[in-house]
Amino acid sequence: MEKNILIIxxxxxxxxxxxxxxxxxKNNLYLLGRNREQLASIASDAKxxxxxxxRFQAFDVNQFDSHEAIINSVFKHFDTLDIVLIAHGTLPDQxxxxxxxxxxxxxxxxxxxxxISLLTLLANHFEAQKKGxxxxxxxxxxxxxxxxxxxxxxxxxxVSIFLQGLRNRLSPANVQVLxxxxxxxxxxxxxxxxxxxxxxxxxxxxxxxxxxxxxNKDTLYTPFFWADIMFxxxxxxxxxxxxxxx
Amino acid sequence: MKLSGWGRYPEIxxxxxxxxxxxxxxxxxxxxxxxxxxxxxxxxxxxSYGDSSLSxxxxxxxxxxxxxxxxxxxxxxxxxxxxxxxxxxNVFIPRGWFLPVTPGTQFVTVGGAIASDxxxxxxxxxxxxxxxxxNLRICVATGDIVKCSPTENRELFLxxxxxMGLTGTIVSARFKLIPIESAFIEETTWKTDNLAETIALFxxxxxxxxxxAWIDCLTxxxxxxxxxxxxxxxxxxxxxxxxFKLAKPSKLTIPLDxxxxxxxxxxxxxxxxxxxxxxxxxxxxxxxxxxxxxYPLDSIKNWNxxxxxxxxxxxxxxxxxAAGYEGMAKVLNKIVDxxxxxxxxxxxxxGKGNENYLSFPMxxxxxxxxxxxxxxxxxxxxxxxxxxxxxxxxLYLAKDARMTEATFKQSYPxxxxxxxVRQQYGSDKVFNSLQSKRLGL
Numbered sequence: 001m002e003k004n005i006l007i008i009x010x011x012x013x014x015x016x017x018x019x020x021x022x023x024x025x026k027n028n029l030y031l032l033g034r035n036r037e038q039l040a041s042i043a044s045d046a047k048x049x050x051x052x053x054x055r056f057q058a059f060d061v062n063q064f065d066s067h068e069a070i071i072n073s074v075f076k077h078f079d080t081l082d083i084v085l086i087a088h089g090t091l092p093d094q095x096x097x098x099x100x101x102x103x104x105x106x107x108x109x110x111x112x113x114x115x116i117s118l119l120t121l122l123a124n125h126f127e128a129q130k131k132g133x134x135x136x137x138x139x140x141x142x143x144x145x146x147x148x149x150x151x152x153x154x155x156x157x158x159v160s161i162f163l164q165g166l167r168n169r170l171s172p173a174n175v176q177v178l179x180x181x182x183x184x185x186x187x188x189x190x191x192x193x194x195x196x197x198x199x200x201x202x203x204x205x206x207x208x209x210x211x212x213x214x215x216n217k218d219t220l221y222t223p224f225f226w227a228d229i230m231f232x233x234x235x236x237x238x239x240x241x242x243x244x245x246x
Numbered sequence: 247m248k249l250s251g252w253g254r255y256p257e258i259x260x261x262x263x264x265x266x267x268x269x270x271x272x273x274x275x276x277x278x279x280x281x282x283x284x285x286x287x288x289x290x291x292x293x294s295y296g297d298s299s300l301s302x303x304x305x306x307x308x309x310x311x312x313x314x315x316x317x318x319x320x321x322x323x324x325x326x327x328x329x330x331x332x333x334x335x336n337v338f339i340p341r342g343w344f345l346p347v348t349p350g351t352q353f354v355t356v357g358g359a360i361a362s363d364x365x366x367x368x369x370x371x372x373x374x375x376x377x378x379x380x381n382l383r384i385c386v387a388t389g390d391i392v393k394c395s396p397t398e399n400r401e402l403f404l405x406x407x408x409x410m411g412l413t414g415t416i417v418s419a420r421f422k423l424i425p426i427e428s429a430f431i432e433e434t435t436w437k438t439d440n441l442a443e444t445i446a447l448f449x450x451x452x453x454x455x456x457x458x459a460w461i462d463c464l465t466x467x468x469x470x471x472x473x474x475x476x477x478x479x480x481x482x483x484x485x486x487x488x489x490f491k492l493a494k495p496s497k498l499t500i501p502l503d504x505x506x507x508x509x510x511x512x513x514x515x516x517x518x519x520x521x522x523x524x525x526x527x528x529x530x531x532x533x534x535x536x537x538x539x540x541y542p543l544d545s546i547k548n549w550n551x552x553x554x555x556x557x558x559x560x561x562x563x564x565x566x567x568a569a570g571y572e573g574m575a576k577v578l579n580k581i582v583d584x585x586x587x588x589x590x591x592x593x594x595x596x597g598k599g600n601e602n603y604l605s606f607p608m609x610x611x612x613x614x615x616x617x618x619x620x621x622x623x624x625x626x627x628x629x630x631x632x633x634x635x636x637x638x639x640x641l642y643l644a645k646d647a648r649m650t651e652a653t654f655k656q657s658y659p660x661x662x663x664x665x666x667v668r669q670q671y672g673s674d675k676v677f678n679s680l681q682s683k684r685l686g687l
Contacts, residue, residue, distance in 0.1 A: 024337075038267060041312050048313035048323070049337055188266070 002052045003027045004078040008118060009088025010056070011038045013187035014137060017206035018085060023051035030074055031056040033088070061088050061114035062106075071121040080129045083213060084122055086115055086136045091189050097151040104151055111155035116162050123166055126175045133176040133213045136163055140181045140221065143230045146246040167218060178212055179219045180205075183226040249304060252550050253295040254557030255619050255647055258680065260302060262289075265328070266309040268391070271415050274305050276389035278676045287679040288415040290328060290355030294362060295560045296647025297680035298410050305415060307357055313337070314418060321423040322380065327357030327416040334423075335536075340490045343423035344480070344536070346378040350592070352493075352541050357416040362644035363408030363605040367456035367478065367540070370597035374607055376407030377600055382419040387672035391417055405667035408605035410643055412664075412682050413673045428489045430481040431456070433534040437525050441471025441578060445571055445611070448475070448595040455479050456539075458594050462518045463578060463587035463615055464511070471578050473593065474525055478539055493537035499547035506554025509618060511585045521590055553618045558588075561627060562614035562642040564596060564607065569637035574611055577633055581615065584626055591615035603664035606642045614645065624648050643681065651686035661687070 005022050007015050010031035022029060023046035031046075033039045036058040043054040055077065059070050074081070092107040115136060126132050141149055142156030160179050167177035184190065184199045200223050208222040221227035236244075250257040265271045271288075278286040285302035292299055310328035317323075321343050323334070331345060331352040338344070349364040358364075360382065365374040372378075381395035384406055392414075394403040406413045434454075438444045444459050451457055456478035461471055483489055543549050550558070565573040574593075581587050592614045599608040606612075617623055631653050634641065640657030641649050655661055665687060668674045678687070 041267070041314070044314050045312040048316045048325075191264075 003082035004030070004080065006030045006032070006074055006078075006081055006084040008032045008059075008061070008084070008086045009137075010042055011035055012087045012089070012137075013189070013202040014182065014185060014205050014209070015085065015087035016042055017202040018087070018209050019046050020049055021206055021210050022083075023047070023049040023054070026050050026052050028053040028078065029055070030077060032059045032070065032074075034058065034060050061118070062109055064114065064117055067114075067117050067121055071118065071125070075125055081122075081125065081132055083133045083135065084126075085209070086118060086134075088114070089137065089189070092149070092151050092155075094147075094149045094151055107151050108155050108158075111152065112158045115159050119162065119166060123170065127170055127173045130173045131175065133178060133216075134166070134170075135176075135178040135180060135209065135213055137180045137182065137209075138163070140183050140226050140230050142181065144233055144241070148246060176213070176216050176218075178217055180209055180212065181219065181221050181226065181230075183221070183223060183229070249289070249292070249300055250557070251295050251297060251299060251647070252293050253559050253619075253645075253647060254550055254553075254555075255559060256297055256300070256680065257557075258297075258300050258302075260300065260304045262304045262306050264306045264309055268310070268326075268385075268417050271305065271307070271310070271385045271417060272389040272391070275385050275387065275415060275676060278303060279387055279389065279672075282675075284675055284678050285683075286676050288327075288357065288361075288411045290358035291330060291353050293351055293354045293358065295645045297684070298362070298644060298646075299358075300680045301678060307355060307415070310417075311355075321425060322420060323423055324418065324420040325356060326418050327355060327360075329356050330354065331356070331359065336492055338423055339426070339429050339492055339536075342425055342427070342490065344426045346422060346424050347372060347375045348540055349375075350541065351544055352537075353544060356419055356421075357411075360407055360416055360419060361409060361411045363600075363602055363607075364644070365594075365596070365607050367458045367594065369607055370452055370457065370595050371455065373597065373600060374408075374605060376602060376605070378421045379407065380420040380422065382406065383417045384414040385417050386414040387676040392671075401663075401667045402671065404602050405604075405664050407600075408602040408643075409664065410604065410679065410681065412677050412679070412687060413668055413671060414677060426480045427483040428481040429491050429536050430484065430489075431478040431534045431536055431539045432481050433532055433539060434477045435525055435530045435532075436475040436477070437522075437528055438471075438473045438475060440469055441473075441575055442571055444471055444473040444475055444593065445574070445595075448611075451475075451477055452595070458592060460521070460590040461578075461593045461613070462522050463581050463591045464515045464518055464585070466579065466582040470575065470582065471593075472522060474522065476539075478534070481533060484533075491535065493535070493541075493544075496545045496547055498545060500549055500551040503551050503555045504553070506556055506618065508554065509552060509588060511587075514588055518590055553616070556619045558616050558618050559623070559627075559647050560614055560616050560645040561630065562606075562612060562645045563630070563634045563639050564610055564612040564642075565634065565637045565639040566608055566610040569610065569639065573633075573637040573639070574613065577613065577630060580630060580633065586617055586623070586626065588616040588618065603660040603667070604643065604658055606640065606644070608640075610639070612642075614642075646681065649685070651684065654685040 011033040039056040043056045046054040097104040139156040141153040212220040249260045287301040289299035307328035315324040454477040459473040459475040461473040596607045
C-alpha cells in the first residue's frame with residue numbers, strides 16, 4: 001500500500017534524499033518548500049523515480065499566518081497522512097546573532113517557532129486519525145549549549161523538548177513522534193565547513209530516517225556514533241564544560 | 247582541492263564549485279566570463295582517465311542529478327546531466343528498460359557520457375552514446391542555455407558530442423532507452439589461440455549484439471593476442487529467477503595505494519595466464535547478470551589504486567579497417583616486447599563512426615590497455631603513437647593524458663571545424679581543460 005507523505009522543507013538536501021527513497025517505494029508525496037522552481041524539479045524527479053503522486057506547493061514557513069491554510073489544504077488532498085517529515089532550517093551565524101536581536105529572533109522563528117507552530121496543527125490531525133508518524137529533523141547541537149552555536153542549539157533543543165511532550169501526549173493515539181538528530185552532514189547548509197571523518201552524506205541520513213520511521217523509534221542519532229559522542233558531551237560536568245572551547 | 251582523473255595522473259590543485267541546479271551552472275559560467283577566466287571545465291564523476299576534467303576551476307555536476315521526465319510508452323528519458331548511469335539502471339531496469347549504449351563502468355554521468363561520446367560492446371551495431379541523443383541543452387559561455395540536436399543548432403551538437411566539455415556545460419539530455427525482458431545476458435565465450443583467430447571471430451559474429459575480447463598482452467609468438475572473446479544477447483524472460491535483479495553496491499575496495507611494484511611482469515603474467523585458463527572449453531555459454539557482464543571492474547571500488555601512487559594511463563587507440571591484422575599485430579608485438587603490458591587488455595571491433603567532430607570511434611579495431619606510469623613510459627607511448635598515426639588511427643581523448651598537439655591535430659582532422667564552433671559561441675573564452683591547452687585547442 002502506498003503511503004501519504006508530507007515533506008516540509010522539501011528542498012533541503014536531507015529531505016531531497018529522503019524523498020527519493022519514498023518515491024522508489026511508489027508513495028504519494030506532498031512537498032512544501034520555499035523555491036517553486038526547485039520544488040517542481042524535485043517533484044518531476046520523484047515521479048520518474050516511481051512516486052505515485054508528487055504534488056508540491058511553494059510555502060514560506062516564516063509566514064506563520066499561512067500555516068493553518070496550508071495544513072488544511074494538505075488534509076483536503078489526503079484524508080489521512082501516514083508520515084510527515086519536517087526538514088526545513090538554517091544554520092545561523094552565531095556572531096551575527098550575538099550582535100543583533102533581530103537576527104537572533106529571526107533564527108528562532110525559522111528553526112523553532114515555525115516548526116512548533118506547524119506541529120501544533122499537525123498534532124491535532126494525527127491525534128484524531130490515531131495513526132501515523134511525525135518526524136522532525138533537529139540536531140545534535142540541541143543536546144547542549146556551546147559558545148560556537150548556542151542560538152542554533154537552543155532553537156533545536158526547544159523543538160526536541162516540544163517533541164518529547166508531544167510524544168508523551170500522542171502515545172495513546174498510537175502516533176510515532178521521531179526526533180532526528182543528525183551530526184555533521186555535507187549539504188549546501190554546511191558548504192563553508194572543512195569536512196573531516198565525522199561528516200556524513202545526506203543519502204546516509206535519509207536511509208536512517210526511513211529506517212527509524214519504519215522501526216517506530218523515538219529518537220534517532222545519525223550516523224549512529226553520534227549517540228555515544230553526545231552521551232559524553234551531555235555528561236561532562238558543567239564546571240569543566242564552561243571552560244571548553246566548543 | 248586536489249583533483250585528478252581516474253588514472254590519478256596528472257594531479258592538480260583546483261577550485262571546485264558544486265552545482266545542484268541549472269542556475270548554479272549559469273552563475274558559475276557567467277562568473278568565469280566576467281573574471282576573464284578561461285580555465286573552467288565541468289566534471290562529473292571523474293572517470294575520464296587523464297586530464298580532460300581538470301582545470302584551474304572545475305564545476306562539479308554530480309549533484310545535478312534530477313530526472314525530468316520519462317515516457318513509459320516510448321522509453322524516452324529526459325534527465326539532468328549529473329545523473330549517473332547507475333541511477334538510470336537502478337530506476338529503469340525494474341521497469342524493463344536498459345541503456346542504449348554503456349561504457350565499461352556505470353560510474354559516469356550522462357553529461358560525461360555525451361562529452362566523451364562513450365562507446366560500448368555494441369558499437370559495431372548501435373554506434374556510440376551520442377547517436378541515441380534526441381536533443382540536449384547546454385550552458386554556453388554567456389550563461390545562456392542553448393538547445394541542440396542533430397537538426398537544431400547542428401554544428402553545436404556535433405561539437406558538443408565528443409567535445410570533452412569544451413563547447414559549454416551540458417545541462418540536460420533526452421535519449422531513448424531500449425526495452426529488455428530480463429537483466430541477464432546470454433553470454434558466449436570463445437577461447438582463441440591468437441590475434442588472427444580473435445579478429446576472424448569478430449568478423450564472423452558481427453551480428454551479435456555485444457562483443458568484446460579480453461586479450462593477453464604478455465604472450466608472444468604463435469599465441470600473440472590470445473583472447474577470451476565474449477558475445478552477449480539480452481536474455482529472454484526467465485521463469486525461475488528474479489528477472490530484473492539489480493546490482494548490489496560493491497563492498498570490495500582497495501582502501502589505499504598499493505606499492506607501485508605490486509604489478510610487475512611476473513604478477514601480471516600469472517594473472518593473465520590464470521584468467522585465460524579460467525575458461526577450459528573452446529566455446530562456453532552461461533547466463534550472466536548485466537553487472538559482471540558490462541561492468542566487471544565496478545565490483546572493486548578504487549581499483550585505480552592498484553597501480554600505486556604514481557598512477558597509470560590507459561592507452562586506447564583505434565586503427566581503421568584497412569590497417570587490418572597487420573597494424574594491430576605490429577602494435578601488440580611492440581607492447582609484448584616492452585613487457586609493460588598490464589592486466590588483460592580489451593579489444594573491440596568498431597562499426598562506422600559518426601559525424602561528430604571529435605568522436606573517437608571509426609570503422610576498425612580498438613585496443614585499450616593500462617600502463618603503470620614510470621619515467622620511461624611516455625617515450626615508449628610516443629613510439630606507439632607513431633605506429634597508430636602511420637596506420638591512420640587515433641587515440642581516445644577520454645583516456646588521454648599525454649599525447650602531443652601534433653598527434654592530436656593529425657589524427658582528428660575535423661579539429662578546425664570544432665574550434666570554429668567554439669569560437670562562434672565564445673566557448674574558447676571560458677571552457678578549457680589541461681587537456682585542451684595541451685592539444686592546442
